[in-house]
Amino acid sequence: xxxxxxxxxxxxxxxxxxxxxxxxxxxxxxxxxxxxxxxxxxxxxxxxxxxxxxxxxxxxxxxxxxxxxxxxxxxxxxxxxxxxxxxxxxxxxxxxxxxxxxxxxxxxxxxxxxxxxxxxxxxxxxxxxxxxxxxxxxxxxxxxxxxxxxxxxxxxxxxxxxxxxxxxxxxxxxxxxxxxxxxxxxxxxxxxxxxxxxxxxxxxxxxxxxxxxxxxxxxxxxxxxxxxxxxxxxxxxxxxxxxxxxxxxxxxxxxxxxxxxxxxxxxxxxxxxxxxxxxxxxxxxxxxxxxxxxxxxxxxxxxxxxxxxxxxxxxxxxxxxxxxxxxxxxxxxxxxxxxxxxxxxxxxxxxxxxxxxxxxxxxxxxxxxxxxxxxxxxxxxxxxxxxxxxxxxxxxxxxxxxxxxxxxxxxxxxxxxxxxxxxxxxxxxxxxxxxxxxxxxxxxxxxxxxxxxxxxxxxxxxxxxxxxxxxxxxxxxxxxxxxxxxxxxxxxxxxxxxxxxxxxxxxxxxxxxxxxxxxxxxxxxxxxxxxxxxxxxxxxxxxxxxxxxxxxxxxxxxxxxxxxxxxxxxxxxxxxxxxxxxxxxxxxxxxxxxxxxxxxxxxxxxxxxxxxxxxxxxxxxxxxxxxxxxxxxxxxxxxxxxxxxxxxxxxxxxxxxxxxxxxxxxxxxxxxxxxxxxxxxxxxxxxxxxxxxxxxxxxxxxxxxxxxxxxxxxxxxxxxxxxxxxxxxxxxxxxxxxxxxxxxxxxxxxxxxxxxxxxxxxxxxxxxxx
Amino acid sequence: xxxxxxxxxxxxxxxxxxxxxxxxxxxxxxxxxxxxxxxxxxxxxxxxxxxxxxxxxxxxxxxxxxxxxxxxxxxxxxxxxxxxxxxxxxxxxxxxxx
Amino acid sequence: xxxxxxxxxxxxxxxxxxxxxxxxxxxxxxxxxxxxxxxxxxxxxxxxxxxxxxxxxxxxxxxxxxxxxxxxxxxxxxxxxxxxxxxxxxxxxxxxxxxxxxxxxxxxxxxxxxxxxxxxx
Numbered sequence: 001x002x003x004x005x006x007x008x009x010x011x012x013x014x015x016x017x018x019x020x021x022x023x024x025x026x027x028x029x030x031x032x033x034x035x036x037x038x039x040x041x042x043x044x045x046x047x048x049x050x051x052x053x054x055x056x057x058x059x060x061x062x063x064x065x066x067x068x069x070x071x072x073x074x075x076x077x078x079x080x081x082x083x084x085x086x087x088x089x090x091x092x093x094x095x096x097x098x099x100x101x102x103x104x105x106x107x108x109x110x111x112x113x114x115x116x117x118x119x120x121x122x123x124x125x126x127x128x129x130x131x132x133x134x135x136x137x138x139x140x141x142x143x144x145x146x147x148x149x150x151x152x153x154x155x156x157x158x159x160x161x162x163x164x165x166x167x168x169x170x171x172x173x174x175x176x177x178x179x180x181x182x183x184x185x186x187x188x189x190x191x192x193x194x195x196x197x198x199x200x201x202x203x204x205x206x207x208x209x210x211x212x213x214x215x216x217x218x219x220x221x222x223x224x225x226x227x228x229x230x231x232x233x234x235x236x237x238x239x240x241x242x243x244x245x246x247x248x249x250x251x252x253x254x255x256x257x258x259x260x261x262x263x264x265x266x267x268x269x270x271x272x273x274x275x276x277x278x279x280x281x282x283x284x285x286x287x288x289x290x291x292x293x294x295x296x297x298x299x300x301x302x303x304x305x306x307x308x309x310x311x312x313x314x315x316x317x318x319x320x321x322x323x324x325x326x327x328x329x330x331x332x333x334x335x336x337x338x339x340x341x342x343x344x345x346x347x348x349x350x351x352x353x354x355x356x357x358x359x360x361x362x363x364x365x366x367x368x369x370x371x372x373x374x375x376x377x378x379x380x381x382x383x384x385x386x387x388x389x390x391x392x393x394x395x396x397x398x399x400x401x402x403x404x405x406x407x408x409x410x411x412x413x414x415x416x417x418x419x420x421x422x423x424x425x426x427x428x429x430x431x432x433x434x435x436x437x438x439x440x441x442x443x444x445x446x447x448x449x450x451x452x453x454x455x456x457x458x459x460x461x462x463x464x465x466x467x468x469x470x471x472x473x474x475x476x477x478x479x480x481x482x483x484x485x486x487x488x489x490x491x492x493x494x495x496x497x498x499x500x501x502x503x504x505x506x507x508x509x510x511x512x513x514x515x516x517x518x519x520x521x522x523x524x525x526x527x528x529x530x531x532x533x534x535x536x537x538x539x540x541x542x543x544x545x546x547x548x549x550x551x552x553x554x555x556x557x558x559x560x561x562x563x564x565x566x567x568x569x570x571x572x573x574x575x576x577x578x579x580x581x582x583x584x585x586x587x588x589x590x591x592x593x594x595x596x597x598x599x600x601x602x603x604x605x606x607x608x609x610x611x612x613x614x615x616x617x618x619x620x621x622x623x624x625x626x627x628x629x630x631x632x633x634x635x636x637x638x639x640x641x642x643x644x645x646x647x648x649x650x651x652x653x654x655x656x657x658x659x660x661x662x663x664x665x666x667x668x669x670x671x672x673x674x675x676x677x678x679x680x681x682x683x684x685x686x687x688x689x690x691x692x693x694x695x696x697x698x699x700x701x702x703x704x705x706x707x708x709x710x711x712x713x714x715x716x717x718x719x720x721x722x723x724x725x726x727x728x729x730x731x732x733x734x735x736x737x738x739x740x741x742x743x744x745x746x747x748x749x750x751x752x753x754x755x756x757x758x759x760x761x762x763x764x765x766x767x768x769x770x
Numbered sequence: 771x772x773x774x775x776x777x778x779x780x781x782x783x784x785x786x787x788x789x790x791x792x793x794x795x796x797x798x799x800x801x802x803x804x805x806x807x808x809x810x811x812x813x814x815x816x817x818x819x820x821x822x823x824x825x826x827x828x829x830x831x832x833x834x835x836x837x838x839x840x841x842x843x844x845x846x847x848x849x850x851x852x853x854x855x856x857x858x859x860x861x862x863x864x865x866x867x868x
Numbered sequence: 869x870x871x872x873x874x875x876x877x878x879x880x881x882x883x884x885x886x887x888x889x890x891x892x893x894x895x896x897x898x899x900x901x902x903x904x905x906x907x908x909x910x911x912x913x914x915x916x917x918x919x920x921x922x923x924x925x926x927x928x929x930x931x932x933x934x935x936x937x938x939x940x941x942x943x944x945x946x947x948x949x950x951x952x953x954x955x956x957x958x959x960x961x962x963x964x965x966x967x968x969x970x971x972x973x974x975x976x977x978x979x980x981x982x983x984x985x986x987x988x989x
Contacts (some may be wrong), residue, residue: 002888006881006884006885006888009880009884010880012790013878013879013880023891039925040925043878043924043925046952047878047879047923049952050881050952051879051881053952053973053974054881054882054885054974054975066776103874114955164914198819202941203819203820204944204966205944205947205963205968206917206936206944206946206968206987207969209818209819210816210819210850210851210854210855211818211986211987211988213855214818214850214854223856224853224854224856225856226825226855226857228826228830231823231827232827233827233830233831233834234796234803234824234827234828234831235800235803235831237796237823237824237827238792239792239796239823239824240792240793242819243823243827243853244822244823244826246855248856264969264971265968265970265986265987268963286836540869567936629826652944686978717860788945789944790940790941790943
């Protein structure tokens with residue numbers, strides 16, 4: 001592992017900490033006053049600061065420092081986290097995220113933004129009112145808009161107390177005797193006398209006079225005298241107390257500070273006097289003679305060798321040290337005579353001093369729930385293998401089924417085993433898929449920032465409520481969710497919710513609500529975005545659709561059909577506003593990206609009450625529920641999610657249109673008929689629709705197509721094998737799978753088939769009037 | 771004091787003379803009172819002032835009792851500790867000097 | 869025998885930095901993610917010295933140090949605390965809990981190593 005890898009870990013960790021931070025802040029914002037919540041928030045910022053400091057990311061450190069200081073005030077109840085405070089905190093969390101991103105990806109953060117917030121934070125920490133008007137939007141411009149000189153990135157007045165761009169110092173240890181310094185052997189240098197009287201606390205904390213003197217010896221030439229006057233006789237002493245004191249004469253080129261630094265860790269647990277000059281010779285005589293310590297320092301660090309074993313016969317009086325509880329009496333105290341005692345058996349089995357085999361404890365951490373990090377590639381390989389297993393199992397089942405007659409008698413046993421294998425395979429598959437599953441929480445949390453930002457921009461007061469954030473879905477799905485969700489959230493805040501005045505006029509809470517929820521429903525994940533706004537203005541939608549030529553004035557559309565017009569490509573182009581990024585981005589784009597994930601989107605709107613957008617997505621992209629069909633002797637799989645219904649066309653339903661096109665009448669409407677075999681060039685001549693089956697599929701524009709295939713073989717879950725890794729991209733084909741009988745089947749790309757058939761498309765109404 | 775020549779009991783010190791070990795050592799020495807003792811410090815890896823303190827107290831007591839207490843073989847680490855703490859061979863004699 | 873260091877820090881970044889630094893310096897290391905885990909692995913890791921963070925979930929550095937000091941066997945093992953600043957109040961509390969010394973973050977590898985050497989034989 002090198003520094004770069006650790007840096008990578010750091011940024012990963014920042015992501016997690018930022019998530020923690022936001023979760024905590026949002027909880028606090030909702031009135032959570034659990035001290036542990038504040039603590040967690042504080043720790044998140046603190047941890048980012050700590051790591052950032054290690055990598056010299058000064059901007060990040062500086063901002064995190066101010067943020068942390070303010071959080072500390074909240075933590076210690078010096079600052080009440082009211083609405084104003086929380087607003088600043090939440091914005092600060094956003095800036096911290098931006099600074100982290102800037103540190104990772106390069107780039108800068110608008111210095112005005114971070115410095116304004118830093119000042120706000122400081123003001124809060126100092127109990128001052130915010131600089132004027134500062135609940136106001138902090139950034140009119142998006143972060144990337146201003147690209148200032150990087151050195152200005154955190155100009156938050158380094159002269160302000162409490163805000164230092166580089167808040168760390170190495171001072172504490174700087175003066176510690178550098179190990180390289182050779183002991184001053186020259187006669188020159190100052191002479192100091194050091195009187196050292198440690199108390200028991202020094203030893204209790206794992207420090208030792210010998211260690212301190214070892215450091216001291218590195219400063220120069222040292223003579224040590226031990227004073228044992230206070231030492232009682234053996235019986236009367238407490239072996240853990242401190243009786244010895246020392247007087248050291250040090251000849252050194254270092255100064256007094258350097259000497260005191262040596263005793264830094266000991267300062268509270270001793271009496272230390274450092275004076276220039278030699279100690280009085282007077283009291284030298286009474287006790288131990290001075291022992292000069294100019295010995296070879298290098299051996300201090302060297303591993304000690306064992307000196308040869310003592311020659312004395314050990315059998316006579318071996319008294320191995322027994323582990324003893326310090327307060328307990330000696331274990332062999334019961335021995336009546338202090339005669340050479342029999343070797344006390346190393347009493348307790350788990351005696352501390354007995355050396356254990358150097359068992360390597362787990363290095364990985366044991367968190368509340370144990371976790372390991374696994375390379376995604378490995379998981380994917382496993383998923384792939386399980387895919388193979390599923391296929392293999394299906395093949396085995398099929399061949400056993402075929403030869404069942406011949407095995408007759410044993411058939412039952414084989415089938416029983418096969419059932420079990422089937423069950424196991426399924427369970428393995430589910431478990432493997434679960435490895436890739438992750439809660440939608442991180443994505444949901446990103447949305448709260450989106451809400452804040454856009455609410456600020458459009459001047460609305462919005463609360464985001466989230467539900468079911470722990471609902472899990474495949475990582476790939478999660479990764480692709482953020483973008484459509486962002487669009488939809490922006491849309492809800494910008495278009496869905498009314499202004500505060502309008503809301504008040506309508507008798508609603510001036511604060512608008514957007515609810516983001518996730519849940520599992522019949523093997524899929526359903527994500528809903530609900531707002532309590534005005535709902536879809538159907539008159540306006542209709543007008544706009546007419547203006548854009550999507551419908552005619554005569555169109556008689558149901559409410560639902562009108563609502564769904566917003567998903568039509570080209571619907572929103574007329575209202576594209578450039579000032580807010582994402583505003584006016586077509587919902588068609590959203591729909592398309594949801595569909596590319598194998599999902600569907602729908603809208604329910606209730607005028608005056610609000611709208612609900614629902615997305616239904618597969619839990620994984622690795623398996624797919626498909627309809628297996630045959631087309632010109634080929635086997636194809638059509639994703640079930642795309643299919644609205646299947647039809648057996650009657651001759652009377654089929655209508656010719658133009659030169660080659662055909663339409664199929666489905667109840668009141670006509671739908672273009674697409675011959676899959678023809679469009680994929682499986683055959684040259686169009687097949688007879690009456691002999692085939694039509695699959696009514698939904699295409700991206702909300703319009704429908706009838707895909708004509710020869711026959712339906714059945715429905716099954718298939719394991720998706722990417723074609724691109726084996727072949728180049730094939731138009732109209734999304735991927736491939738292997739069926740139970742070993743045949744390869746192609747999976748149809750419905751959207752692509754539909755768009756390839758464009759040109760046949762016509763607005764329904766024109767047909768009716770034709 | 772006629773038993774000055776009695777073979778000394780050996781007190782073997784462990785490699786790590788931490789607080790617990792020092793207490794144990796103290797207890798053992800108390801047991802050995804009245805006997806000549808040779809302290810075997812050959813295996814000592816970690817030692818400090820508190821172990822020295824017990825040995826010095828023992829030496830005081832032994833001297834008063836007219837018994838001998840000497841340090842037998844000692845590891846370099848142990849020898850260093852003694853030097854660092856200013857304990858000379860006169861205060862705590864080693865076998866050779868005794 | 870290599871000196872064995874138990875590092876206790878909730879930050880994966882810092883844990884890894886400690887790991888690399890200490891391994892390079894020739895120490896054996898054992899890691900724990902917070903004070904609670906530190907106490908859990910204390911016996912089996914049998915450290916010669918402990919380096920611990922202060923701000924940690926579940927059990928913070930102060931609680932951890934107190935826990936170690938209450939363990940009969942490790943009551944006198946040297947413990948160094950990692951503090952982000954030379955924050956006297958934190959140092960004091962750590963000392964009261966039984967810390968031997970401290971290391972100021974962001975730590976300089978040589979300083980980290982020398983601090984450990986200061987308290988180990």
